[in-house]
Amino acid sequence: MSIATQRSSLNRTYSRIGGLAGIIVSAVVFLVPFAFIFVTASKTRGEAALLEFSWPTEWAFVENLVEVVQSRDYILITAFINSTILTVASVAIMVIVSAMVGYVLQRRKSRWNPLINFFVLAGLIVPPAVVPTIWVMQSLGIYKTLHGLVLIEVAFGMAFCILMFRAFVSTIPRELDEAATMDGAGPVRLFFRVIFPLLRSVIVTVIVVQAVTVFNDFQNPLYFLPGDKGATVQVTLYNFQGQFSTSWNLLFMDILLITVPMLVMYIFFNRQIVAGMTSGAVKG
Amino acid sequence: MTDTLHAPQQAIPADGGEPAPTRRTRKRSNYPMWFYAPAGVIYGALFVVPTFASFYFALTRWTIFDSEFIGLENFKTFFAEPYLFESLLNTLFYATFTSGAKVVIGLLLAVFLSSQIIARGYLRSVVFFPVLVSAVGVGVTFSVLMDPFDGLINKMLAVVGVEGPGWLTDPDLALFSVALVDVWRGVGLATLIYIAGIVAIPQEYFEAAKVDGANAWRRFWHVTLPLMRPATTTVIILSLIGGLRSFDLIWTMTKGGPGFSSDVLASVVYKQYQAGFYGLSTAGNVVLFVLVAAIVIPLFWFLNRKEVDQ
Numbered sequence: 153m154s155i156a157t158q159r160s161s162l163n164r165t166y167s168r169i170g171g172l173a174g175i176i177v178s179a180v181v182f183l184v185p186f187a188f189i190f191v192t193a194s195k196t197r198g199e200a201a202l203l204e205f206s207w208p209t210e211w212a213f214v215e216n217l218v219e220v221v222q223s224r225d226y227i228l229i230t231a232f233i234n235s236t237i238l239t240v241a242s243v244a245i246m247v248i249v250s251a252m253v254g255y256v257l258q259r260r261k262s263r264w265n266p267l268i269n270f271f272v273l274a275g276l277i278v279p280p281a282v283v284p285t286i287w288v289m290q291s292l293g294i295y296k297t298l299h300g301l302v303l304i305e306v307a308f309g310m311a312f313c314i315l316m317f318r319a320f321v322s323t324i325p326r327e328l329d330e331a332a333t334m335d336g337a338g339p340v341r342l343f344f345r346v347i348f349p350l351l352r353s354v355i356v357t358v359i360v361v362q363a364v365t366v367f368n369d370f371q372n373p374l375y376f377l378p379g380d381k382g383a384t385v386q387v388t389l390y391n392f393q394g395q396f397s398t399s400w401n402l403l404f405m406d407i408l409l410i411t412v413p414m415l416v417m418y419i420f421f422n423r424q425i426v427a428g429m430t431s432g433a434v435k436g
Numbered sequence: 437m438t439d440t441l442h443a444p445q446q447a448i449p450a451d452g453g454e455p456a457p458t459r460r461t462r463k464r465s466n467y468p469m470w471f472y473a474p475a476g477v478i479y480g481a482l483f484v485v486p487t488f489a490s491f492y493f494a495l496t497r498w499t500i501f502d503s504e505f506i507g508l509e510n511f512k513t514f515f516a517e518p519y520l521f522e523s524l525l526n527t528l529f530y531a532t533f534t535s536g537a538k539v540v541i542g543l544l545l546a547v548f549l550s551s552q553i554i555a556r557g558y559l560r561s562v563v564f565f566p567v568l569v570s571a572v573g574v575g576v577t578f579s580v581l582m583d584p585f586d587g588l589i590n591k592m593l594a595v596v597g598v599e600g601p602g603w604l605t606d607p608d609l610a611l612f613s614v615a616l617v618d619v620w621r622g623v624g625l626a627t628l629i630y631i632a633g634i635v636a637i638p639q640e641y642f643e644a645a646k647v648d649g650a651n652a653w654r655r656f657w658h659v660t661l662p663l664m665r666p667a668t669t670t671v672i673i674l675s676l677i678g679g680l681r682s683f684d685l686i687w688t689m690t691k692g693g694p695g696f697s698s699d700v701l702a703s704v705v706y707k708q709y710q711a712g713f714y715g716l717s718t719a720g721n722v723v724l725f726v727l728v729a730a731i732v733i734p735l736f737w738f739l740n741r742k743e744v745d746q
Contacts, residue, residue, distance in 0.1 A: 163552060166551075166552070166553070167552050167553050167554055168554060170548070170551065170553040170554075171553035171554030171555045171556070171559075172554070174548065174549075174553060174555065174559045175555055175558075175559065178559055178562045178563065181620070182562045182563065182565070182566065182620075183562065184588070185577055185578070185581060188577070188580075188581065188588060189577055192580075202586070203580060203583065203586040203587065203588070204588075204591075205588050205591075245478075248474075249474040249475040249478065250475060252471040252472070252474065252475065253471065253472055253475045253476075255467070255471065256467045256468070256469070256471040256472060259466070259467045260465065260467035260469075262469075264469075268472070271479070271484070275479070275483065276677070277677055277728060277729070277732055277733075278483075278487060278725060278728065278729070279680075279681045279702070279721065279724050279725060279728055280483060280486065280487070281486045281487050281489070281490035281718060281721045281722075281725070282705055282706075282709060282717065282718075282721060283490075283493065283498070283709055283714045283717050283718050283721070284485075284486035284487070284489040284490045284493055284718060284721075285482060285483075285486040287486070287489065287493075288481060288482065288485055288486050288489070289482070292481070303478055303482055304482055306478050307478050307479050307481075307482040307483045308483065310475055310478070310479055314475070329466055333466055339465070339466050339467065339468045339471075342466060343471070364568055367570075368568075368569075368570035368571065368572075370570065370571060370572050370683075370684045370687075370688075371683050371684055371702075374706075375706075375709075386570050386572045389570075389572050389573065389576065390572050390688060393576050393688065400580065403576065404577075407573045407576060407577060410570060410573055411569055411570075411573055414568040414569060414570075415565075415568075417568070418561075418565060418568055422561070425568070426564070426628055429567070429625055429628065430625075430628045430629045430632045
């Protein structure tokens with residue numbers, strides 16, 4: 153009895169001290185960089201140049217926001233529009249075409265399955281060959297176009313989606329397909345009216361994970377959509393790094409602007425993001 | 437195609453064996469092959485074709501208009517030029533260091549964050565959030581924080597009396613610093629994968645170990661650790677694939693510099709592409725492809741085999 157109470161009080165001490173130590177360490181390691189982004193984005197140019205981690209003596213948050221949005225002929229607005237179109241279009245296409253593949257791949261046993269599974273795994277592992285991809289895009293006339301980049305994101309993100317869908321489809325009983333077929337549904341109706349709605353939860357997960365990936369993508373827009381007209385937010389930030397080397401306040405305001413959508417996503421879709429990203433077991 | 441068709445009314449054996457097709461039940465399958473078509477066209481044109489084309493173009497001197505076959509010349513250049521060859525070693529170091537650190541730190545954090553402590557949910561969120569921030573944002577922020585004179589990190593070190601190094605300006609240290617930032621950004625994912633694994637361990641195992649008199653350390657070593665093998669496999673493979681291909685963070689923080697000291701294969705591919713050496717750039721891509729395949733596939737096979745053995 154006394155040992156038990158001793159142990160439980162020991163546990164309570166550990167719980168408090170451990171948690172407190174965790175909070176302090178996490179604050180230094182993880183929160184300070186974000187706080188630094190925020191305070192620097194709120195400072196005037198002169199004060200931001202000192203690169204100090206301090207509370208702004210003079211708040212210039214709104215001024216910085218306006219200035220960074222207006223800079224280079226409102227390029228940030230263009231960039232946000234481009235990134236939004238890119239993210240929405242590529243994720244939508246990715247979800248539909250990968251769900252179709254994942255569904256048939258799970259349901260239909262054919263001699264092509266090993267080959268398709270091989271291509272799916274290859275899609276996760278193989279690094280894309282850059283210049284040959286540009287060469288192909290040029291001959292198709294989609295190099296340096298936004299829809300070309302959309303298709304690139306679809307091609308590169310597809311493998312992960314297919315694995316997620318294939319795993320989820322296996323939990324839907326086949327009897328359902330049979331019942332729908334008996335009621336006269338053809339393959340297209342069966343998939344889009346019966347199966348697709350049942351995939352809802354995994355679709356949300358796939359959408360959230362891929363939206364984060366595409367929105368944060370830097371390498372593909374850099375290669376396949378160069379130039380100011382098609383700039384995405386990540387490329388714009390990268391260009392600002394060179395141009396704003398003396399106005400840290402504006403640079404960090406830009407970082408803040410592209411981080412906030414992720415924060416909002418995380419607050420609303422915490423569960424889906426965690427579920428999708430830790431399903432790495434199927435990824436491997 | 438007949439062998440792949442089956443009567444929809446018939447129950448399908450769970451092992452996927454095909455019911456014998458008869459003439460009368462031959463009709464269009466519920467799961468038509470053309471469902472593969474849209475994905476297949478996009479994937480084939482933009483991923484499969486370029487990948488196969490890269491094996492040819494790596495053997496050429498290539499401007500985007502015409503290509504001249506020069507055999508293994510590009511690969512000779514690649515392995516003869518010290519700055520190109522070094523990028524290969526740097527890639528290996530970067531990938532091994534980041535995935536090793538993510539395994540160790542991720543596992544320790546996961547054990548800590550699945551124990552009974554206050555503010556657990558908050559701590560998990562804080563550790564995970566950097567995973568969602570773009571590499572460019574993280575890279576720009578840390579290149580400021582790691583500034584040798586005005587950077588916050590060295591200022592903090594100066595307070596405790598340590599003279600901070602030139603994180604990104606010292607050629608011997610630059611790649612290591614970027615790798616550290618990569619770990620900072622990615623460790624949250626490893627932690628969550630491990631937490632998911634730890635939560636799945638039945639409590640009885642720990643209780644049984646406790647009854648047998650195992651202390652916390654032995655419970656970790658003999659119960660948690662062996663059961664974390666699948667999670668470790670996932671973390672290692674994911675972070676190796678990511679680490680070998682890594683570009684965004686290195687490019688925004690150092691651009692491969694100072695000199696060529698932090699160049700990796702992906703940044704070499706970009707530099708050669710910018711310089712107009714398309715053949716050499718593609719050869720770099722092929723080297724990266726071979727490296728990834730040579731490391732990940734055997735590892736995948738080895739780690740999965742070990743799992744089956746248990």
